[in-house]
Amino acid sequence: MGEFAKGGLLLSAIETEGLTPEFRELVHAAARQELTKWGIDRFSIVALADRNGLPVDEILEFWTDEAALIMDVLLDGAGREAAPPDTGSLRDDLYALAVGMAAYLGSDQGHQIQGSHLIGEPFLDGIEIRRTLWRVRVQRLGIVFTRARDRGELRDGIEPAVVLEMLLAPINMRALFTGEPIDEQYCRLMADLVWHAVRS
Incomplete structure (x- = not known):
């Protein structure tokens, strides 16, 4: 499980067990589109799933909430491996x-x-x-x-x-x-x- 810490507190988590690269990239691509259109403040996993025909329950199985998905996408986009x-x-x-x-x-x-x-x-x-x-x-x-x-x-x-x-x-x-x-x-x-x- 991946974690993002705020001070000593856990802000959000990503469950990576069972998450395939193909599904992760599919969700990331949809999330990038949502972020460019709606920004961080109006980002919604439910809306993302609905607009892209993705299973919302499966998304939430790996990304616990909007914050987890946003941070995963944006940290990756800025060059996770750079x-x-x-x-x-x-x-x-x-x-x-x-x-x-x-x-x-x-x-x-x-x-x-x-x-x-x-x-x-x-x-x-x-x-x-x-x-x-x-x-x-x-x-x-x-x-x-x-x-x-x-x-x-x-x-x-x-x-x-x-x-x-x-x-x-x-x-x-x-x-x-x-x-x-x-x-x-x-x-x-x-x-x-x-x-x-x-x-x-």
């Missing part, structure tokens, strides 16, 4: 992260899925899903900053989550709000600005 960059320098790692986010947002699916994160209604479940997704992603990328600290590149007291917010927020702003280009030069500029702000 390794954090390891270029040997924090400056280039930040650039690689910026380029990776730009490429993800530049794809049709990535742009639509990222747009589903926008907060439409600040109700508790939706907020906690977003916060848990972000915490998991920060945790996965934490090794980038551990290596940088070990190399003496990072100032004391710098939190990885804050560095990632500084780096990725402007890219998301351009992709989701202003539509301005996000090219390699812009990614390098953002990476260098953040690097200068946090380096030792």
Whole structure:
């Protein structure tokens, strides 16, 4: 069983025993469509099953609730298996992260899925899903900053989550709000600005 933790509390769970790759991808594909159309706040497993001719009981057998399915889909879409960059320098790692986010947002699916994160209604479940997704992603990328600290590149007291917010927020702003280009030069500029702000 897969779990997503909120602090020390279990937020949602995925039962993987008996879940075939084919059924998982079928449900994921339907869920991605639902998320791009309705967003996180209006996502419903019952509606997903009805619109796609899928057995709702079987979906709930593996994903205990909407939060479990949303997080499974979005963490997978953002690159469940993608390794954090390891270029040997924090400056280039930040650039690689910026380029990776730009490429993800530049794809049709990535742009639509990222747009589903926008907060439409600040109700508790939706907020906690977003916060848990972000915490998991920060945790996965934490090794980038551990290596940088070990190399003496990072100032004391710098939190990885804050560095990632500084780096990725402007890219998301351009992709989701202003539509301005996000090219390699812009990614390098953002990476260098953040690097200068946090380096030792």
